[in-house]
Amino acid sequence: MQLQAEVLRRDGRRIAFVPTMGFFHEGHLSLMRIGRREADVLVVSIFVNPAQFGPEEDFDTYPRSFEKDLELSRREGVDLAFTPDKPQLYPDGYQTYVNLENLPNHLCGLSRPVFFTGVATVVAKLFNIVRPHIAVFGEKDYQQLLVIRRMVQDLDFDIEIIGAPIVREPDGLAMSSRNNYLTAQQRPAALSLYKSLNRARALVESGIHDSVRILKEVERIILAYPDTEIDYLALCDLKSLEDVKNIDRPVLMALAVKVGSTRLIDNMVLDPKC
Amino acid sequence: MQLQAEVLRRDGRRIAFVPTMGFFHEGHLSLMRIGRREADVLVVSIFVNPAQFGPEEDFDTYPRSFEKDLELSRREGVDLAFTPDKPQLYPDGYQTYVNLENLPNHLCGLSRPVFFTGVATVVAKLFNIVRPHIAVFGEKDYQQLLVIRRMVQDLDFDIEIIGAPIVREPDGLAMSSRNNYLTAQQRPAALSLYKSLNRARALVESGIHDSVRILKEVERIILAYPDTEIDYLALCDLKSLEDVKNIDRPVLMALAVKVGSTRLIDNMVLDPKC
Numbered sequence: 064m065q066l067q068a069e070v071l072r073r074d075g076r077r078i079a080f081v082p083t084m085g086f087f088h089e090g091h092l093s094l095m096r097i098g099r100r101e102a103d104v105l106v107v108s109i110f111v112n113p114a115q116f117g118p119e120e121d122f123d124t125y126p127r128s129f130e131k132d133l134e135l136s137r138r139e140g141v142d143l144a145f146t147p148d149k150p151q152l153y154p155d156g157y158q159t160y161v162n163l164e165n166l167p168n169h170l171c172g173l174s175r176p177v178f179f180t181g182v183a184t185v186v187a188k189l190f191n192i193v194r195p196h197i198a199v200f201g202e203k204d205y206q207q208l209l210v211i212r213r214m215v216q217d218l219d220f221d222i223e224i225i226g227a228p229i230v231r232e233p234d235g236l237a238m239s240s241r242n243n244y245l246t247a248q249q250r251p252a253a254l255s256l257y258k259s260l261n262r263a264r265a266l267v268e269s270g271i272h273d274s275v276r277i278l279k280e281v282e283r284i285i286l287a288y289p290d291t292e293i294d295y296l297a298l299c300d301l302k303s304l305e306d307v308k309n310i311d312r313p314v315l316m317a318l319a320v321k322v323g324s325t326r327l328i329d330n331m332v333l334d335p336k337c
Numbered sequence: 338m339q340l341q342a343e344v345l346r347r348d349g350r351r352i353a354f355v356p357t358m359g360f361f362h363e364g365h366l367s368l369m370r371i372g373r374r375e376a377d378v379l380v381v382s383i384f385v386n387p388a389q390f391g392p393e394e395d396f397d398t399y400p401r402s403f404e405k406d407l408e409l410s411r412r413e414g415v416d417l418a419f420t421p422d423k424p425q426l427y428p429d430g431y432q433t434y435v436n437l438e439n440l441p442n443h444l445c446g447l448s449r450p451v452f453f454t455g456v457a458t459v460v461a462k463l464f465n466i467v468r469p470h471i472a473v474f475g476e477k478d479y480q481q482l483l484v485i486r487r488m489v490q491d492l493d494f495d496i497e498i499i500g501a502p503i504v505r506e507p508d509g510l511a512m513s514s515r516n517n518y519l520t521a522q523q524r525p526a527a528l529s530l531y532k533s534l535n536r537a538r539a540l541v542e543s544g545i546h547d548s549v550r551i552l553k554e555v556e557r558i559i560l561a562y563p564d565t566e567i568d569y570l571a572l573c574d575l576k577s578l579e580d581v582k583n584i585d586r587p588v589l590m591a592l593a594v595k596v597g598s599t600r601l602i603d604n605m606v607l608d609p610k611c
Contacts, residue, residue, distance in 0.1 A: 072347070157491055158438040159491035159492055192493045213430075221465065
């Protein structure tokens with residue numbers, strides 16, 4: 064891959080990169096379409112990265128569909144699929160990690176302490192192997208997108224990062240490989256995330272700018288469903304992810320909710336000026 | 338710099354890189370000569386990296402000779418001198434660091450807890466800016482060389498790392514910008530490092546392979562001089578830096594000694610087969 068990238072760059076070809084953990088859905092395909100449009104060569108990686116899973120998390124059961132992913136990649140015009148295995152990326156004696164000091168101390172980083180170190184590390188590695196000019200990440204993982212942007216800026220990677228809008232199922236559920244874990248019975252509870260985000264937006268746009276009041280309403284909606292457990296609800300700054308008490312500018316409403324044993328996340332930008 | 342590197346690489350030119358903190362001596366010049374020989378374009382960076390100095394260390398007083406360094410670079414055939422300032426490499430909000438888990442838990446890492454994080458971080462940044470094919474580091478900072486090699490392997494940098502032998506003054510003192518701090522009166526004490534390394538080598542080559550016995554003799558030599566304080570003395574594995582008790586293979590003898598307030602390091606590979 065690294066050799067191919069070097070040759071492509073010397074030929075003046077522009078490389079777009081979409082790093083993934085596979086089990087493709089329309090969200091992944093939307094990232095590929097953006098990459099396809101923005102560059103000459105489209106590279107997708109498929110690697111379920113052990114470094115970003117905690118010991119109690121779902122690394123072993125994370126859904127995989129390798130052959131189908133390759134077929135979908137072909138259909139989207141992917142030129143190169145990079146599909147390393149664990150010993151290739153983390154050989155014996157591996158010991159180097161990329162850490163961010165502030166951004167992980169919010170939202171998902173609080174309940175998933177190794178997650179962003181794992182993400183930043185594997186993305187730095189993949190950037191050095193794939194050598195892209197641009198890379199595309201989904202806004203569903205908003206905090207991850209900020210972490211990658213910050214890492215790219217801080218470590219001086221010469222790569223343009225493009226964020227892509229959340230893709231939703233027809234009923235509004237944000238697309239995620241982990242939706243595969245949900246039973247039909249859990250679907251209404253899973254939809255409470257999107258429902259509560261829309262309610263929060265309506266409140267902000269109607270002139271209610273007190274975060275405490277909005278978060279209480281969001282909590283009420285989610286806990287009305289059985290089998291839901293809130294990890295976090297936050298109204299926070301779009302860049303720093305610090306809590307915002309009074310919504311006097313566009314803010315991120317972000318939330319993580321467990322439905323049964325499935326952890327779901329979603330987010331929306333709420334703009335008081337709308 | 339990044340733009341120039343991109344153009345050079347597209348033209349098929351091979352880039353050699355020597356990262357430095359300036360205040361050049363023959364040690365630095367020897368690295369430049371190796372880089373000059375191995376590539377088409379020779380890049381030197383001069384940057385006293387604040388991230389690798391602890392709060393009690395000598396960042397403010399570290400010797401600087403910028404104009405003279407540029408003149409020496411020219412004489413050595415350096416094509417590009419990259420001389421960033423602190424806000425360029427560490428702007429407001431900077432928060433990304435490269436950490437190694439094991440190698441820093443030895444030798445200099447024990448008394449300089451932020452040192453190797455600072456080194457790995459700035460070198461990763463410089464690699465992304467200068468985009469070299471090869472980079473040259475001195476073996477005087479043996480642990481640093483191992484850290485860089487491991488980071489390059491772990492983060493998949495496509496860069497060949499070349500280690501260059503220690504350059505010594507005619508009296509045997511390993512060249513270092515910090516030698517500038519020494520008074521004429523302290524010179525004999527400073528020479529105790531090299532003297533004790535040679536004594537250790539003689540012992541090992543004469544068939545004495547018990548590390549405790551050798552380290553005692555080294556300690557005795559150094560402490561015979563006034564104003565010396567031992568930071569560490571170690572006989573350790575060439576790759577892992579773990580202590581070696583019985584010298585049954587080539588090992589690294591490494592030491593750090595304070596002479597007055599000046600901390601000096603030196604090392605030598607000792608081979609029982611010689």
